[in-house]
Amino acid sequence: MQLRRQEQLTGLLFALPYALGMLVLVILPLAAVWVISGTRWSLLDEPRWVGLNNYQRLFQDPGFYRSLGVTALFTIGILVLNISSALGLAVLLNQKLRGIGIFRTIIFSPVVMPVVAWALVWKFLLQPEGPINQMLAAAGTQGPNWLFEPSLALWLLVVIEVIKAVGLNAVIFLSALQGVPKEMHEAAVLDGTTPVQTFFRITLPLISPTVFLVFIVTLIGALKLFTPVFVLTGGGPAEATTTLILFMYKQGFSFFEFGYASAVAVVLFVVVLGLTVLQWNLRRRLVFYES
Amino acid sequence: MKANPYWNVLLVAFLVLVSVPFVVPIAWMFLSSFKSGAEIFSNPFQLDSAKLSLENFREIFAKYPFARQYLNSLYILAIVIPLTALLSALAGYAFARLRFWGRDVLFILTLGAMMIPSELTAVPQFILFKNLGAINTHLPVIFLQIFSATGALAVFLMRQHFITLPKELEEAGRVDGLTHWGVFWHIMLPLSRPALVTVAIFAMLNSWNDYFNPLIYLNSEPKLTLPLALQRFTDPLGGVFWNLTLAGGTLVAIPILLLFLLAQRQFVASLASSGMKG
Amino acid sequence: MKRVLLALGALLAVGAASAQKEINLRFSTWAGGDGLALLQQLAKEYSDSNPRVNVAVEVTPFADYPRKVAIQVASGDAPDVGWLAERDVPAFLASNALVDLRPSLYADRNFDAADFPASALNLWRKGNGIYGVPFSNSPQVLFYNKDLFAKAGVPDPMTQYAKGTWDYAAFQKAADTIKEKTGAFGARVMRLDPRAWSSGTLAVLWSYGGGVYDDKFKCALDSDGSVRAFTLLHEMMFKSGSMPRPGDQTTFETGRMAMYMDNVSYSAQLRTVDFKWGIAPMPKGPSGRITQLGQAGYVVFAKSKYPKEATEFLAFLASKDVMARTARFFPPPRKSVLSNPAYLSSNPLIPAESLKVALVNQVTSAKVFLTTTNWPKANDVITSGLDRLYQPNANLKAVLSDICRQVDALQ
Numbered sequence: 001m002q003l004r005r006q007e008q009l010t011g012l013l014f015a016l017p018y019a020l021g022m023l024v025l026v027i028l029p030l031a032a033v034w035v036i037s038g039t040r041w042s043l044l045d046e047p048r049w050v051g052l053n054n055y056q057r058l059f060q061d062p063g064f065y066r067s068l069g070v071t072a073l074f075t076i077g078i079l080v081l082n083i084s085s086a087l088g089l090a091v092l093l094n095q096k097l098r099g100i101g102i103f104r105t106i107i108f109s110p111v112v113m114p115v116v117a118w119a120l121v122w123k124f125l126l127q128p129e130g131p132i133n134q135m136l137a138a139a140g141t142q143g144p145n146w147l148f149e150p151s152l153a154l155w156l157l158v159v160i161e162v163i164k165a166v167g168l169n170a171v172i173f174l175s176a177l178q179g180v181p182k183e184m185h186e187a188a189v190l191d192g193t194t195p196v197q198t199f200f201r202i203t204l205p206l207i208s209p210t211v212f213l214v215f216i217v218t219l220i221g222a223l224k225l226f227t228p229v230f231v232l233t234g235g236g237p238a239e240a241t242t243t244l245i246l247f248m249y250k251q252g253f254s255f256f257e258f259g260y261a262s263a264v265a266v267v268l269f270v271v272v273l274g275l276t277v278l279q280w281n282l283r284r285r286l287v288f289y290e291s
Numbered sequence: 292m293k294a295n296p297y298w299n300v301l302l303v304a305f306l307v308l309v310s311v312p313f314v315v316p317i318a319w320m321f322l323s324s325f326k327s328g329a330e331i332f333s334n335p336f337q338l339d340s341a342k343l344s345l346e347n348f349r350e351i352f353a354k355y356p357f358a359r360q361y362l363n364s365l366y367i368l369a370i371v372i373p374l375t376a377l378l379s380a381l382a383g384y385a386f387a388r389l390r391f392w393g394r395d396v397l398f399i400l401t402l403g404a405m406m407i408p409s410e411l412t413a414v415p416q417f418i419l420f421k422n423l424g425a426i427n428t429h430l431p432v433i434f435l436q437i438f439s440a441t442g443a444l445a446v447f448l449m450r451q452h453f454i455t456l457p458k459e460l461e462e463a464g465r466v467d468g469l470t471h472w473g474v475f476w477h478i479m480l481p482l483s484r485p486a487l488v489t490v491a492i493f494a495m496l497n498s499w500n501d502y503f504n505p506l507i508y509l510n511s512e513p514k515l516t517l518p519l520a521l522q523r524f525t526d527p528l529g530g531v532f533w534n535l536t537l538a539g540g541t542l543v544a545i546p547i548l549l550l551f552l553l554a555q556r557q558f559v560a561s562l563a564s565s566g567m568k569g
Numbered sequence: 570m571k572r573v574l575l576a577l578g579a580l581l582a583v584g585a586a587s588a589q590k591e592i593n594l595r596f597s598t599w600a601g602g603d604g605l606a607l608l609q610q611l612a613k614e615y616s617d618s619n620p621r622v623n624v625a626v627e628v629t630p631f632a633d634y635p636r637k638v639a640i641q642v643a644s645g646d647a648p649d650v651g652w653l654a655e656r657d658v659p660a661f662l663a664s665n666a667l668v669d670l671r672p673s674l675y676a677d678r679n680f681d682a683a684d685f686p687a688s689a690l691n692l693w694r695k696g697n698g699i700y701g702v703p704f705s706n707s708p709q710v711l712f713y714n715k716d717l718f719a720k721a722g723v724p725d726p727m728t729q730y731a732k733g734t735w736d737y738a739a740f741q742k743a744a745d746t747i748k749e750k751t752g753a754f755g756a757r758v759m760r761l762d763p764r765a766w767s768s769g770t771l772a773v774l775w776s777y778g779g780g781v782y783d784d785k786f787k788c789a790l791d792s793d794g795s796v797r798a799f800t801l802l803h804e805m806m807f808k809s810g811s812m813p814r815p816g817d818q819t820t821f822e823t824g825r826m827a828m829y830m831d832n833v834s835y836s837a838q839l840r841t842v843d844f845k846w847g848i849a850p851m852p853k854g855p856s857g858r859i860t861q862l863g864q865a866g867y868v869v870f871a872k873s874k875y876p877k878e879a880t881e882f883l884a885f886l887a888s889k890d891v892m893a894r895t896a897r898f899f900p901p902p903r904k905s906v907l908s909n910p911a912y913l914s915s916n917p918l919i920p921a922e923s924l925k926v927a928l929v930n931q932v933t934s935a936k937v938f939l940t941t942t943n944w945p946k947a948n949d950v951i952t953s954g955l956d957r958l959y960q961p962n963a964n965l966k967a968v969l970s971d972i973c974r975q976v977d978a979l980q
Contacts, residue, residue, distance in 0.1 A: 004390075010471040011391030018382035018446055019397050021438035026404040029415035036414070043414070043643035044664035092309070095302055105552045106310045109317045111496065112547040114521055117540040120533065121316040123761075124335065127818045131335075148816045148956060163312050168496070171555070172489065213451055217444065224408045224440075227502065234764055237956035245408060252410070253636035254945045256660045258643070265411040272406045327841040333823035354602065417644040426646060427627075507640055510595070510627035512605075522630035526837035527604025527898035528705065528865070529631030 030269070037262035044256065054263035064264070066239060067247035070154065071223065074243055077158035078222040083214060086166050090173035091199070104174070108167035119231040122160050123147065150240040153233055157241055161228055165221065169214050176210035177203065216276070223272055244268050317544065324348070324538035331533055347538035351524065356513045357539065360520040367429055367516065368498050371436045375445050375494040376487050378437065383449025384475050388461065398450070405443035409435065409503045417507060431508040432501065432516065441497040445490045452486035453479065499547065517543050592878050594624045597638060597651035599631040602837070604898040611894075615885055622878055635660075638870075642666060647872035649879035650886075653701060655692060655864045655938065656945070662695045663942040668869040669698035673880050680884060681905075689902035692864055692937050701866035702887040705899035707832040708860045708935040709772050710927045711852075714753075715845040717827040718743070721750040726828070726849035730926070737776065737801060740828070740852040741811075747827045748811035754819055755811030756828035758802060763815055764952050769830040771861045771938055773798045776854025781951070786941055788973035790951070791966065794856065799958065799965050807961045815959050821846075832863055833928055834898060836918045848919060848927040862935040865899070900928065907932065943979045950975045 037054055041047035058064050093104050110118065125132050126146040133143035147153050180203055188198040204211070226245050229235070235242035235250065242250070248268065252261030323331045325343035334342075351357045385391065386398045420431040436442065456479060464474040502518040509515050515523070521543065524535035600608055605628065612624040627648060629637045635657045641647050653661060661667050675682045685703075693701040711726055718725040723743045729735040744755020758769040767781070774780050779795025782788065789795060805812035813819050813826075821829035824844045829835075830851065839846060851860045867886055869879045885891060892901040897915040906912055907929050913921035940947075954972035957963060 007389050007471065008391045011385045011389030011394065014381040014385035014389065014471075014475070015391070015394070015397055018378040018438065018442065019401075021378075021434065022401060022404050022443065025416060025419070025434060025438045026407060026412065026443075027400055029412035029419070030403070030407060032415035033411055041643075042660065042664045043639040044661060044666040089309070092302075092306060097299065097302060101552065101555055103306050103310060104555050105548065106314050108551050108555075109544075109548055110313055112544040112551075113317055113320065114500070114518065114540040114543055115502075116521055117320045117537055118316060120537075121319050123816075124332070124818050125315075127816050128814050129817065129819075145814060145816050148814075148959075150956070167313070168492070175485065209451065209455060213448065216447070220406050220444075223406070226408065226410070234762070234952075236763060236953055238953045245410075249410060250949065253639065254949070256639065256664070256945070258414070258639075262411075265408075269403070269407065269411075273403055276402055276406070328838060329822045329824065329842045332818065332820055333825060413640055414643050417640055417646070421644055421646050506629070506633055507637060510597075510629075511625065512628050515628075519630065522632075523601055523628065525599075525601030525631070526834055527600055527602060528707075528832065528834040529599050529601060530835060530838060532602075532838070 033262050034266055036259055037266050039259040039262075040257075041259045042256040043252075043258045047259065050259065054260045055267075057260065058263050058267065063239070063242070063247060067242050067244045070240070070242055071244040074154060074158060074225075074241075075219065075222040077155060078161060078225075079215070079218055081158055081162045082166050082169060082218050082222075083211070085162060086169035086173050086214065087211075089166065089170040090177055093170060093174050094177045104171070107170055110164045111167045113164070115227050115231060118164060119228060122232065126156070147233055148237045150238045153237055153240050157229060157232060160232065161222075161225065164228065165218075169218065172210060172214055173207065176207040180206050219275070220272070223268075317548075320537050320544070321541050323534065324541040326534060328532060328534040331537065347534050348542075351535050351539055351542075355520070355523065355535075357520060357542075359513045360515050360517060361542070363429065363514065364499060364517040367433055367436075368495060370433055371498045372491050372494045374437050375442055376490050379442060379445035379449045379490055380480060380483065380487065381475075382446045383451075384453050384479060386446065386450040387453035388479075389471065401443045401446050403443075404438075405440055405447060407440060409439060412439075413503070413507055420508065426508060427510045427514060428508075429514070432504050435504050436494070436498050436501060441494055444493060448490055448493070449483070449486055452483060456482060495547070499543075592622045592875050594622060594650060594875060594879055594882055595627055595648040596624055596882070597627045597629065597634075597648035599629055599634045599652060600898075604895075607895060607898065611886065611891060615882060622882070624882060642870065642872055645872065647870040649873040649875060650867060650869055650883050652704075653866050653868045656948075658692055658701070658866070659940055659942045659944055661868070662700060666871050667700040668871050668873070668876050668880065669700055670702065670869065670880065670883070671697065671699045674702065674884050674887070675699055677884065680887065681889065684889070684903045684905050686902060686904065686932075688937065689862070689864075691939060693866060701868040702883065703864045703866040703902050704887065704892065704895060705834075705863070705865040706902035706932070707834065707863045707900050708928055708931050709769060709830045709851060709863065710833060710860070710931070711849045712821055712829045712831060712835065712839075713847055713849055714821070714824060714827050715847055716824070717747055717751055717753050717844075721747040721827075723747060725847070726852075727847060727923070727926070730850055735850065736853040737773070741801060741805060744805060744811040744827060745809040748809055751827075753825045753827060754813050755805065755809075755826075757813055757819070757821065757826055758830055759815065760831075761818060761820070763955065764948065766952060766955055767938065767948070768861065768863065770798075770802070772830065772851050772859060773802065773854070775859040775861070775936060776852070776856055777801075778854070778856035781938070781947075782940070788947075788976040790976070791969040791973045796966055796969060798854070799969065803959070803963070803965060806959060815956070833900060833916070833919070833924070836916060839918060848923050850927050850931050858931070858934055860931050860935045862932070862937045864937055902932075946979050947976045950979070 036047065038049060038051055039047035040050045040053070089107055093100060093107065124130060128145040136143040144152060146156055184202050184206070185198060188202055193201065224245060225243070226249065229241055229243060229246060230249070233241045235246045244264065245268070248261050248264040251257045251264060319335060322338070323335070324347055325345070330337070330342055386394060416431070416435070420426060425431050460478055461474050464478045469477065500518055501516070505516045505519050509519065512523070521536055521539050524532045524539060526532065596608070596612060598605070598608055605626070609626050612626050616623045634654070638648070638651065674680050689703055689706055690699055693699050693703065713726050715725060723746050726735055726743070729739055740756065747753060748755045758773060759766050760768050771781070774795050777794040777798040779792050779798050780789045783792070802812060806814050819825055822838050822842050824842060833848070851858060867883050869876055869883055873879045889903060889905055892903050893906050893909065893911065895901070896906050896912045900907065910921070913924050913929070916924060951972055954968060954975070958965060958968045
């Protein structure tokens with residue numbers, strides 16, 4: 001009994017420094033946002049209470065549903081492309097090779113590049129008569145106006161964002177791969193399995209906790225991604241890249257409808273929390289090592 | 292791996308090919324830092340040494356408080372990284388290993404905090420910091436790094452890490468008469484170097500690149516941090532001087548990149564050797 | 570001993586002097602570089618000559634200015650005096666976030682309100698009040714690359730203007746010829762950022778008798794004048810290719826663009842280019858030579874704790890003397906300043922004569938773009954509509970009618 005009490009106390013004391021700060025700086029303001037979502041407020045005038053009006057309006061707003069769809073495609077695109085290429089790159093960068101550190105640094109380098117510079121480069125490369133289309137022209141085909149083609153722009157954003165961010169995930173996977181004991185591979189090779197089979201049957205399950213972590217971090221990153229999209233396409237062409245967070249931002253800070261934007265935020269939060277709880281439960285079946 | 296020389300050649304060729312989209316943007320940024328505004332776009336890949344100069348770097352230090360802003364970002368980093376690591380290790384350990392009242396609720400809230408975009412909670416947070424008299428200081432920027440999304444992510448990472456450590460270690464420590472604190476400090480933490488390195492990397496990158504909170508809380512030019520400073524190289528009405536922006540961007544990117552180049556071997560090795568499985 | 574006492578006394582005096590500064594005014598701006606340095610200098614001069622007041626300059630990047638100020642205002646931490654860009658004026662007016670300067674500043678004889686053309690203040694009016702002072706009243710001018718014109722053997726815009734032949738037909742012909750002879754682009758009308766499409770495009774629309782809105786703020790983008798203007802741009806983009814398509818990043822400063830429409834302050838970007846350039850008036854259309862006046866103004870925020878002192882500081886900034894000094898970067902609407910030879914010779918990159926012809930003489934026929942509080946939403950609709958308009962096979966009239974249907978639905 002004494003021990004239980006002691007554990008109670010220690011647990012609380014350990015968690016408290018972070019938890020207090022989080023409660024005051026994040027959860028409390030979040031509760032306030034929930035209240036704000038019941039008002040009509042331009043930020044510049046005084047808020048007026050409108051009850052559930054903003055939610056009613058939201059659920060009738062075609063722009064909201066469109067941005068939900070865009071967000072879903074965008075997030076799935078990023079998750080699939082980022083995690084698969086991060087794994088692939090990690091395997092590549094795990095090869096014993098002189099100068100592999102250089103390649104690791106190169107793959108990591110977009111992570112440290114300021115977003116403004118990053119967006120500028122890609123706009124330049126992808127412009128209608130830019131370097132990429134010139135290369136395509138030399139190869140005999142005519143490239144499209146990449147960022148201004150509604151059917152292309154979203155996927156292009158996915159690719160550009162994955163190039164920017166995949167280095168970090170690749171390095172995390174790389175470290176996990178190095179933690180896989182060599183004997184496992186050797187045993188597998190003796191059993192006559194191919195390297196590909198070894199990877200999927202042995203390596204992947206062994207690093208599944210890392211895959212899970214990276215999955216969560218990438219998922220949240222994709223849902224929250226704002227600045228790169230904003231500076232590259234601003235949500236265009238023809239709203240094809242307006243994700244939920246861009247939609248929210250536009251309502252709040254371009255149209256000065258902060259109450260409405262807060263309602264979007266609350267819905268976004270509920271959706272994401274639901275997703276997290278969902279895959280939190282899935283994780284028990286997919287990830288080893290957790291008791 | 293098979294010691295086939297062709298294999299290595301093939302591997303290198305493939306790596307070079309894969310590297311292209313990763314290396315082109317940053318190489319372009321580095322190169323552009325040495326060019327005039329007009330040259331950047333007219334001859335983006337030109338290497339004519341006669342047209343390269345250090346003029347941009349001279350100008351950003353001579354005409355703008357860039358050195359001061361650089362120091363701001365550095366010292367904020369120096370506070371944010373250790374505090375994030377410490378607080379997240381403590382909380383992560385508690386969430387993973389100790390049973391206490393309110394644990395699950397607090398952990399769910401932490402997951403929530405991880406997902407909240409800072410644009411969302413800006414107004415109530417601002418009012419809070421205003422009442423503390425902390426506007427136009429670095430305090431809100433530091434606190435929000437440690438306690439909001441990045442901090443929550445760190446707690447989550449640490450919890451996931453502690454959960455993978457074998458229970459027996461803890462029990463052995465307890466049998467030896469160590470308190471919970473003793474077990475944490477003497478047994479668990481030393482085993483957590485790789486997880487702490489991961490947390491430190493996230494804390495470093497997110498603090499170094501943080502744009503929104505500094506934008507909202509910092510008002511005077513010498514107090515700005517780097518991502519904001521990069522947006523301040525403009526003509527009187529706000530038109531961007533790209534040559535200065537890219538030169539500044541190079542200075543922002545280089546230290547982190549160098550750090551990575553120097554540390555990647557130790558980093559990867561340290562993660563591997565200590566048997567971090569998650 | 571005496572020395573020590575003296576030093577102590579001096580210290581006390583310094584302490585007292587700073588203690589007397591009981592009023593701290595905050596002045597918010599997005600100015601950069603030399604423009605910011607000048608504003609800081611002005612703030613210091615004002616603080617030095619007003620013992621009770623200290624002015625601190627606060628900076629925010631242009632793109633983020635409205636959201637930062639909005640958050641400050643919402644949190645009760647609004648700056649006292651600030652800049653406000655044209656695009657944000659309707660929202661701030663509608664929310665009563667600004668102080669009416671009509672009874673104070675505009676009634677002040679020293680300020681001399683008559684020095685401002687009445688049309689320059691339209692953007693800032695609401696009811697009977699006037700809520701700001703435009704400090705920058707910059708008409709879009711035409712930047713042109715002299716080398717490209719010479720290379721293509723086309724008479725340059727200034728020459729054609731002097732002969733009275735500088736209209737949009739001549740503009741199109743010049744651009745197409747340059748494209749054909751040199752391979753460089755003939756002209757860029759839109760900015761790189763598609764959301765800023767109105768800078769440049771508006772002048773063309775107006776000169777053709779079209780526009781975004783008619784007098785009653787009904788959408789006029791599908792009027793005959795507008796359709797003709799867009800037809801010109803569309804032809805240049807997709808028939809002759811003399812105008813870059815949206816997404817193209819070719820800028821004037823690369824030397825691969827013969828003409829470009831922008832504010833005079835853009836000249837700061839041209840310090841290091843290695844070609845010869847000049848500025849000229851915009852071409853003339855069927856409805857005249859109407860260029861767009863881009864405005865930014867000084868305002869006092871309604872939530873300021875010291876509205877009286879803030880207005881006094883604004884009066885200082887907007888005074889004839891100070892506006893004559895800031896005119897170097899921001900041409901003001903003050904007639905007395907613009908007609909002053911000192912202003913005309915203030916830009917080392919542009920000869921006085923060019924500035925007079927291309928800028929000062931155009932101000933009278935130039936227009937400010939007046940919008941409603943719905944403008945941000947309308948702009949959103951139009952921006953994404955233009956993505957469909959600037960397609961090779963677009964049916965202009967149909968797309969524009971569709972845009973107008975959506976814009977009018979917002980009202």
